[in-house]
Amino acid sequence: MNKKNVSRTMKVSIAAASLVLSAVFASAVLADVNVDVDNTNTNVNNNTATANANQSQSQSQSQGSGSQDQSQSQSQSSSATNTTNQTQTSRSRVNVDVDKDSNGNRKHEQNGKRLPKTGTDTAGLIAIAALASVAAAFGVKKYSAR
Amino acid sequence: MLGIFSKIKSHLRTITLFFVLFVVIFFAAFYLVNLDLNPEAKKVSVSSPIITPDLGTELNNRIGSTVVSMESYDDWAKRYVLYERNKGLDSDPDKDGLPNYLEYVYGTNPIKADTDDDGYSDKQEIINGYDPDAPGDTKPVVDVAISRINVDAPMIWSKSEKESDMLADLENGLSHFSKTASPGQAGNMIISGHSSNYVWAKGNYNHIFENLNDLQKGDTVTIRTAQQNGRVITYAYTVSDKFITTADDPKVFAAGDTPVLTLSTCWPIGTNLRRIIIKADLAK
Numbered sequence: 001m002n003k004k005n006v007s008r009t010m011k012v013s014i015a016a017a018s019l020v021l022s023a024v025f026a027s028a029v030l031a032d033v034n035v036d037v038d039n040t041n042t043n044v045n046n047n048t049a050t051a052n053a054n055q056s057q058s059q060s061q062s063q064g065s066g067s068q069d070q071s072q073s074q075s076q077s078s079s080a081t082n083t084t085n086q087t088q089t090s091r092s093r094v095n096v097d098v099d100k101d102s103n104g105n106r107k108h109e110q111n112g113k114r115l116p117k118t119g120t121d122t123a124g125l126i127a128i129a130a131l132a133s134v135a136a137a138f139g140v141k142k143y144s145a146r
Numbered sequence: 147m148l149g150i151f152s153k154i155k156s157h158l159r160t161i162t163l164f165f166v167l168f169v170v171i172f173f174a175a176f177y178l179v180n181l182d183l184n185p186e187a188k189k190v191s192v193s194s195p196i197i198t199p200d201l202g203t204e205l206n207n208r209i210g211s212t213v214v215s216m217e218s219y220d221d222w223a224k225r226y227v228l229y230e231r232n233k234g235l236d237s238d239p240d241k242d243g244l245p246n247y248l249e250y251v252y253g254t255n256p257i258k259a260d261t262d263d264d265g266y267s268d269k270q271e272i273i274n275g276y277d278p279d280a281p282g283d284t285k286p287v288v289d290v291a292i293s294r295i296n297v298d299a300p301m302i303w304s305k306s307e308k309e310s311d312m313l314a315d316l317e318n319g320l321s322h323f324s325k326t327a328s329p330g331q332a333g334n335m336i337i338s339g340h341s342s343n344y345v346w347a348k349g350n351y352n353h354i355f356e357n358l359n360d361l362q363k364g365d366t367v368t369i370r371t372a373q374q375n376g377r378v379i380t381y382a383y384t385v386s387d388k389f390i391t392t393a394d395d396p397k398v399f400a401a402g403d404t405p406v407l408t409l410s411t412c413w414p415i416g417t418n419l420r421r422i423i424i425k426a427d428l429a430k
Contacts, residue, residue, distance in 0.1 A: 014164075
């Protein structure tokens with residue numbers, strides 16, 4: 001195997017190892033998905049034909065991973081005399097809680113308290129992974145040079 | 147497409163070697179950096195701060211007994227001159243909200259609302275985790291014992307909810323989350339301990355909760371409090387739930403009217419990504 005091929009293989013291997021690690025971290029850290037969409041439209045018409053329209057939309061998303069819930073509701077009301085009001089609201093929610101850790105909701109955003117870090121830092125884990133990648137690449141290079 | 151596969155095939159040997167080396171080196175380095183290299187030695191050095199009364203041979207010989215028990219409730223009531231009218235277990239002669247049976251257990255004065263004259267009633271001090279029979283901000287010495295996972299360690303009362311304060315406490319034992327319930331009291335008492343730490347980190351309690359995941363429903367967690375007046379009170383909690391969640395899950399901090407113990411540590415071992423939570427109810 002020539003040097004060029006070894007170098008290319010190592011690059012591919014390091015990229016693959018990084019990809020695997022990224023996937024592991026993504027599944028562990030980003031465990032839940034929440035998507036909320038709220039829409040409200042109001043139209044008011046009277047004899048002088050004035051109109052108001054309000055629209056608000058909010059969306060939030062966070063990632064995670066197991067079960068999936070989806071609910072959707074829609075309501076519409078209208079009245080007409082001299083004034084016409086029309087309100088339309090739609091709401092949809094998607095929750096994904098793959099690891100079934102009961103965190104597939106948005107309550108967490110309102111909590112100010114946090115348990116202390118009682119384990120080694122994630123940065124340490126990444127450093128070890130990087131070190132292992134470099135050492136493994138060095139080992140492969142040595143082996144291939146034989 | 148076929149070209150890519152043939153290229154991958156040609157490099158398969160190198161890729162396999164890389165992955166084998168990567169896995170071996172990764173786990174070796176992970177173990178060296180994170181895990182307890184000499185667990186047995188450290189377990190020996192971890193000892194309870196509460197000394198079980200051991201009178202020793204000389205004192206045993208002097209008093210002719212190996213067992214010393216608390217005075218009986220009747221003797222205690224007589225000592226404080228409690229008459230029939232107010233010596234009942236549920237009577238509260240000093241109207242501090244603490245009935246006689248609790249005054250008896252805590253060794254406080256049943257006819258004086260503030261036994262240690264520090265401006266706070268006995269009941270207030272007990273609810274807030276202070277020693278009712280010691281002046282100022284004295285708190286009882288507390289230790290946590292879990293026989294199932296061989297844990298016996300002091301609990302440190304954290305000064306604040308600041309992470310730096312709690313991490314400093316964790317060098318000396320388990321950390322009581324500030325402003326959560328006290329042992330035996332209504333509400334949620336949260337205690338955290340290390341599941342892993344770097345080998346160069348200070349303290350003898352860097353792996354004290356490494357086996358927390360082995361606890362099962364029905365296991366017992368014993369919490370002992372020792373006051374300055376010598377009273378040692380033991381609370382037994384029975385494990386009722388176990389789950390893995392995030393560090394800021396409100397479910398962990400939720401408090402009701404009943405005494406609940408929450409134990410937490412980082413999970414998986416060697417990371418601080420998630421927390422494993424043990425919930426336990428006070429056994430009566």
